Amino acid sequence: MLDRMTEAIEFQGKALALRARRQEVLSSNIANADTPGFKARDFDFAAALRQATATTATASRALPATTSSAALPAGAAWRTAGGGQVVSTLAPGVQHTVQLARSKPGHIGTGGLGGNAVEYGTRLQYATPKQASLDGNSVDLDRERASFADNSLRYEATLRFINGRVRTMVTAIRGE
Incomplete structure (x- = not known):
């Protein structure tokens, strides 16, 4: 019975965790907008959420970070x-x-x-800049700020949805 009640919130909880992680990545990009050679990073939220909903509770930990570099053999x-x-x-x-x-x-x-790992096995990827920078920095500040604002709004909406579901469950349990 408890599983059925928490099942509806579990999806939103995973989405909330991924939104929080994306917020960290985007804020790191914004903070390093003036750092020479910094490469902006992001991940595909939809793919990460699909991966998160496909995993079981025991396999939901982040995988070790792995990346390849063109500078290496x-x-x-x-x-x-x-x-x-x-x-x-x-x-x-x-x-x-x-x-x-x-x-x-x-x-x-x-x-x-x-x-380089995000929860549920999704990897961070380097963003491709629209216009090359002389100092090698790939952060497009306008795009990063827009993504940050969009992600913040969606994080808040997810949080409100979870709060509403919990409030509804509490009301049902109390019989009000």
């Missing part, structure tokens, strides 16, 4: 392994693990926004 990639480790694959089947050192306990590790 063909087939080469790197990913964060957690615990301050970076694993690089320079050739198929050959991996090198490097432990990143922190000179102070307050330094940021390899997890968080620095990773």
